[in-house]
Amino acid sequence: MPEGDTVWLTARRLHEALAGRVLTRSDVRVPRYATTNLAGRTVTEVAARGKHLLIRVEGGITVHTHLRMDGSWRVRPARDRIGGSHRIRLVLANDTWQAVGYQLGIVEVLRTAQEASVVGHLGPDLLGPDWDEAEAVRRLRAAPVRAIGEALLDQRNLAGIGNIFATEMLFLRGLSPWRPVGEVADLRALVELGHRLLEANKERAGIITTGVVRRGEETWAYGRAGRPCRRCRTTIRQAEQGDAGEERVRFWCPHCQR
Ligand SMILES: [Zn+2]
Numbered sequence: 001m002p003e004g005d006t007v008w009l010t011a012r013r014l015h016e017a018l019a020g021r022v023l024t025r026s027d028v029r030v031p032r033y034a035t036t037n038l039a040g041r042t043v044t045e046v047a048a049r050g051k052h053l054l055i056r057v058e059g060g061i062t063v064h065t066h067l068r069m070d071g072s073w074r075v076r077p078a079r080d081r082i083g084g085s086h087r088i089r090l091v092l093a094n095d096t097w098q099a100v101g102y103q104l105g106i107v108e109v110l111r112t113a114q115e116a117s118v119v120g121h122l123g124p125d126l127l128g129p130d131w132d133e134a135e136a137v138r139r140l141r142a143a144p145v146r147a148i149g150e151a152l153l154d155q156r157n158l159a160g161i162g163n164i165f166a167t168e169m170l171f172l173r174g175l176s177p178w179r180p181v182g183e184v185a186d187l188r189a190l191v192e193l194g195h196r197l198l199e200a201n202k203e204r205a206g207i208i209t210t211g212v213v214r215r216g217e218e219t220w221a222y223g224r225a226g227r228p229c230r231r232c233r234t235t236i237r238q239a240e241q242g243d244a245g246e247e248r249v250r251f252w253c254p255h256c257q258r
């Protein structure tokens with residue numbers, strides 16, 4: 001599942017291709033918006049908000065999308081033929097570029113003035129211009145009995161963290177995913193680490209937390225169940241965490257993470 005760093009980079013690429021240019025074609029392949037036509041309008045800005053993408057168009061219109069599990073965007077020269085048409089949910093094109101959204105989990109068109117209805121619930125955005133560490137800590141602290149592994153993924157606390165970053169943050173801070181938030185000694189340091197990790201990864205496609213670019217060595221704990229911990233050689237464990245229907249796989253070292 002794409003995390004905040006992927007969405008940030010996607011927003012930048014879409015902004016470079018679309019912003020300041022007039023749309024020559026829009027194709028929203030979602031029944032509810034099938035008749036929406038944005039051609040003739042200028043894209044003013046493409047912004048990421050946590051894992052949400054906001055494409056703002058002249059006339060106070062926002063196209064809101066979310067990648068969810070399998071979504072992705074590709075930017076291609078306007079004249080290229082585009083494949084995989086059954087997976088396409090949205091096309092926005094100008095004279096030079098076409099931006100194609102595949103398998104997007106959310107596509108909706110709304111008034112820019114109403115963006116708060118779709119992203120207003122989000123906590124401080126780790127990669128946003130208004131990142132507010134103290135506010136993120138305050139929101140986490142408000143539910144002290146909740147497991148820290150779940151609390152980090154709740155986008156109402158802080159926006160942008162997915163399972164890979166949460167797993168790696170907890171390993172690096174020596175925290176079990178099941179430790180209650182109220183028993184995390186230094187929440188601020190944990191949040192600060194998350195901010196640093198997302199910042200360090202936002203310019204590249206994959207996620208690397210170990211500093212090692214070699215395939216299979218990018219993470220400390222994520223995806224390493226049954227293999228030895230890189231620090232203590234204890235076997236990395238795997239289990240599910242979260243409410244029914246929203247379970248996420250956890251990876252942790254029982255020795256390094258208490
Ligand atoms: Zn270990």
